[in-house]
Amino acid sequence: MGAVLATGALTTATATTAGCAAPSGATAGKTRLRYWHLFGGGDGVTMTGMVDAFATAHPDIGLEATQLAWGSPYYTKLGMAGAGGRAPEVAVLHLTRLAGFAPGRLLDPFDLDLLAGHGITPDRFPPDIWRRGQVDGEQYAIPLDTHPMVLYYNLDICAKAGLLGADGQLGPLRGTAEFLAALRTARRHTGVPALTTETIGPDAATPWRLFATFYSQTGGEVLSEDGKRLALDDTKALKVLDFMARLAEEGLMVRRTDYPGSIGVFNDGRTAFHLNGEWEVTTFKTSGLPFSMTRVPALFGRATVQADCHSFVLPHQQGRSGASNEAAHAFTAWMLKHSADWAEGGHVPAYLPTLADPDYLRLTPQSAYRSVINDVVLDRPAWFAGSASLLWIELGAVFSGVLTGSRTPRDALREAKARLRQLLDTPDPLGGTGGSA
Amino acid sequence: MTSPSARTAETTGTTKPVGIRRKWTEHGLLFVAPFLITYSLFLLWPLVSGVRMSLRSDNITGSGGEFVGLDNYAEAVRDPDVWSSMGNTVWFTVLSTVPLVVCGLVLALLSHHLRVVEWLWRLAWFAPFLLPSGVVGLLFLWVIYPSDFGFADQVLASVGLRPGIGWLTDERYAMVSIVLATVWWTVGFNFLLYLAALQSIPRYVYEAAELDGASGPRRLWHITLPLLRRTTGVVVVLQVLASLKIFDQVYIMTGGGPDDSTRPILQYVYQAGFTGYRIGYASAVSYLFFALIVIVSLVQLRLSRRRGEESG
Numbered sequence: 001m002g003a004v005l006a007t008g009a010l011t012t013a014t015a016t017t018a019g020c021a022a023p024s025g026a027t028a029g030k031t032r033l034r035y036w037h038l039f040g041g042g043d044g045v046t047m048t049g050m051v052d053a054f055a056t057a058h059p060d061i062g063l064e065a066t067q068l069a070w071g072s073p074y075y076t077k078l079g080m081a082g083a084g085g086r087a088p089e090v091a092v093l094h095l096t097r098l099a100g101f102a103p104g105r106l107l108d109p110f111d112l113d114l115l116a117g118h119g120i121t122p123d124r125f126p127p128d129i130w131r132r133g134q135v136d137g138e139q140y141a142i143p144l145d146t147h148p149m150v151l152y153y154n155l156d157i158c159a160k161a162g163l164l165g166a167d168g169q170l171g172p173l174r175g176t177a178e179f180l181a182a183l184r185t186a187r188r189h190t191g192v193p194a195l196t197t198e199t200i201g202p203d204a205a206t207p208w209r210l211f212a213t214f215y216s217q218t219g220g221e222v223l224s225e226d227g228k229r230l231a232l233d234d235t236k237a238l239k240v241l242d243f244m245a246r247l248a249e250e251g252l253m254v255r256r257t258d259y260p261g262s263i264g265v266f267n268d269g270r271t272a273f274h275l276n277g278e279w280e281v282t283t284f285k286t287s288g289l290p291f292s293m294t295r296v297p298a299l300f301g302r303a304t305v306q307a308d309c310h311s312f313v314l315p316h317q318q319g320r321s322g323a324s325n326e327a328a329h330a331f332t333a334w335m336l337k338h339s340a341d342w343a344e345g346g347h348v349p350a351y352l353p354t355l356a357d358p359d360y361l362r363l364t365p366q367s368a369y370r371s372v373i374n375d376v377v378l379d380r381p382a383w384f385a386g387s388a389s390l391l392w393i394e395l396g397a398v399f400s401g402v403l404t405g406s407r408t409p410r411d412a413l414r415e416a417k418a419r420l421r422q423l424l425d426t427p428d429p430l431g432g433t434g435g436s437a
Numbered sequence: 438m439t440s441p442s443a444r445t446a447e448t449t450g451t452t453k454p455v456g457i458r459r460k461w462t463e464h465g466l467l468f469v470a471p472f473l474i475t476y477s478l479f480l481l482w483p484l485v486s487g488v489r490m491s492l493r494s495d496n497i498t499g500s501g502g503e504f505v506g507l508d509n510y511a512e513a514v515r516d517p518d519v520w521s522s523m524g525n526t527v528w529f530t531v532l533s534t535v536p537l538v539v540c541g542l543v544l545a546l547l548s549h550h551l552r553v554v555e556w557l558w559r560l561a562w563f564a565p566f567l568l569p570s571g572v573v574g575l576l577f578l579w580v581i582y583p584s585d586f587g588f589a590d591q592v593l594a595s596v597g598l599r600p601g602i603g604w605l606t607d608e609r610y611a612m613v614s615i616v617l618a619t620v621w622w623t624v625g626f627n628f629l630l631y632l633a634a635l636q637s638i639p640r641y642v643y644e645a646a647e648l649d650g651a652s653g654p655r656r657l658w659h660i661t662l663p664l665l666r667r668t669t670g671v672v673v674v675l676q677v678l679a680s681l682k683i684f685d686q687v688y689i690m691t692g693g694g695p696d697d698s699t700r701p702i703l704q705y706v707y708q709a710g711f712t713g714y715r716i717g718y719a720s721a722v723s724y725l726f727f728a729l730i731v732i733v734s735l736v737q738l739r740l741s742r743r744r745g746e747e748s749g
């Protein structure tokens with residue numbers, strides 16, 4: 001527990017001090033480049049290192065990086081800055097938030113020729129992810145990474161339970177029966193539930209991400225491709241929700257843990273498995289836990305997994321042009337080319353040349369699950385979807401009830417559909433492409 | 438509502454202004470100008486602008502909307518989330534007001550009668566009130582409430598009770614846990630108001646009662662409590678208004694969960710406006726809430742006036 005407290009306190013402290021940090025360096029006579037991002041914790045440390053390296057390599061650019069609080073507060077500020085014409089030159093945005101972010105009004109498109117001049121071309125990205133950055137034929141977002149849900153496992157417990165293969169890694173688990181059997185075996189060796197993940201807590205997103213992952217494996221869709229209609233398949237959704245309820249009922253998963261709690265339990269070496277985003281890899285590496293990580297097993301057919309991508313965007317500026325705009329493009333290109341550094345935080349680089357970079361391949365266990373980039377499922381482009389969105393908060397609360405046992409799967413499905421319909425009926429307030437436009 | 442200073446003036450009866458003619462002067466206007474400007478800028482204008490926004494489909498950036506009449510209000514009335522979060526707010530107010538008023542009174546009585554290290558009691562009971570809501574939220578979230586290893590569970594375990602309560606993660610306990618934290622945090626304010634009122638009760642009243650042979654409990658029941666009636670009125674009004682405005686501690690401790698069971702109306706307004714970008718709709722919801730507060734205040738005013746007539 002001490003570790004959890006310390007980590008929490010440290011993250012808060014880092015966020016607080018970084019939030020107050022004054023723009024670095026003298027900017028007189030330099031090209032002004034303001035950059036906003038939302039990376040805290042380990043990611044914040046990595047990003048600050050990369051920002052400093054860029055600044056050192058480009059003495060003619062006066063880079064002012066600002067770290068803001070993750071989540072809805074960040075998107076509120078970014079939207080208002082864009083609307084007021086006082087936006088930074090470049091910023092980070094979750095790719096799934098693009099549809100609701102009024103491209104063309106709050107965001108400016110990239111100049112692909114400028115990027116090509118820096119060696120960044122569309123063929124160097126997974127086509128699906130690159131396409132998600134496009135609206136009406138213009139490129140509004142350049143993906144930096146993809147951050148999928150992964151399965152962390154404790155090497156000691158899994159070894160004792162005989163779950164590891166000859167290579168010392170977890171063997172493939174196919175289907176729910178094999179997964180449940182592995183959980184039961186691990187539980188016999190620890191005496192406690194074998195799996196932990198965030199099931200509860202302020203704005204808990206994991207219950208939604210868990211559902212989205214398993215449901216995507218059944219081949220089902222939550223929304224239609226254009227994000228405008230409900231496409232939820234009752235049979236498939238119930239199959240997944242029943243499984244989620246069973247995990248807790250059978251005592252295979254810790255029933256009520258919030259985000260820091262779920263990490264703390266796994267970090268203390270008490271459970272064999274932990275489901276979460278890959279970004280916590282730094283937490284477990286720092287603590288010296290004997291662990292590894294792999295892709296979320298294909299329990300319902302396909303090996304797909306819920307994910308999102310950090311991407312670079314150009315917030316709308318009146319009369320965006322000139323040296324500052326060129327610097328924003330140069331910055332984006334430099335960051336992509338150095339994304340092997342970024343991958344240390346667990347993220348899978350979206351810039352394909354990095355996936356073959358020896359510096360990246362040397363990273364373990366980070367590079368072990370890189371193939372997932374071809375199987376990621378992002379929220380459909382709706383204004384209310386994406387990281388820290390209304391969809392995540394509202395459906396997260398509903399599916400949390402399934403994991404904690406306060407809602408039956410059938411009741412949760414009904415409530416989820418009601419909330420989705422309500423969101424679909426609400427016109428996009430920012431007038432982005434996800435709604436009326 | 439009676440302000441403390443007005444009450445002092447009434448009881449002492451010496452400070453009533455005599456002979457000053459109320460006359461309109463430019464100098465007077467100059468003196469109140471700073472207040473008037475601040476008041477108009479930060480209260481009146483937002484109030485009016487909020488009404489205007491609630492009739493439009495404005496988004497967070499303040500643009501792109503159009504006049505929609507009462508559509509936002511109609512939607513809010515039909516929105517189950519509005520009613521559930523309004524219900525949570527009222528439930529919290531009911532649960533918190535009684536202990537906050539009673540504990541404030543009891544602590545003030547204790548402190549008033551405990552003549553040893555007086556300053557210590559006052560400090561101990563008022564100190565939590567000085568903490569920012571963020572500190573209180575995190576203190577309870579990380580130190581007091583975590584199941585199994587939290588302070589609260591440890592205390593229960595030490596007296597042989599079954600620990601492992603999901604203080605903030607179980608629908609059955611979450612709201613009560615927030616109430617407990619709030620009582621600990623804010624009872625100092627009511628305590629202070631009661632203590633001041635207790636100290637203003639003249640000693641000779643008690644001395645006379647003592648001479649007549651009134652016992653301690655009788656003195657409390659027939660002298661202290663009736664003389665505190667006005668203070669109780671003030672404390673209840675302030676407490677109900679403060680409890681209705683709950684936001685910070687819930688936002689930090691449970692984020693409105695589990696499953697929205699503790700989400701107050703102000704958090705729903707925040708979600709609709711800042712996460713959902715629908716500032717017009719959020720304004721309409723907050724005006725519905727405003728209407729609720731006005732109704733509660735009017736009812737209380739009516740009740741306290743009646744009480745005042747009875748006692749006066």
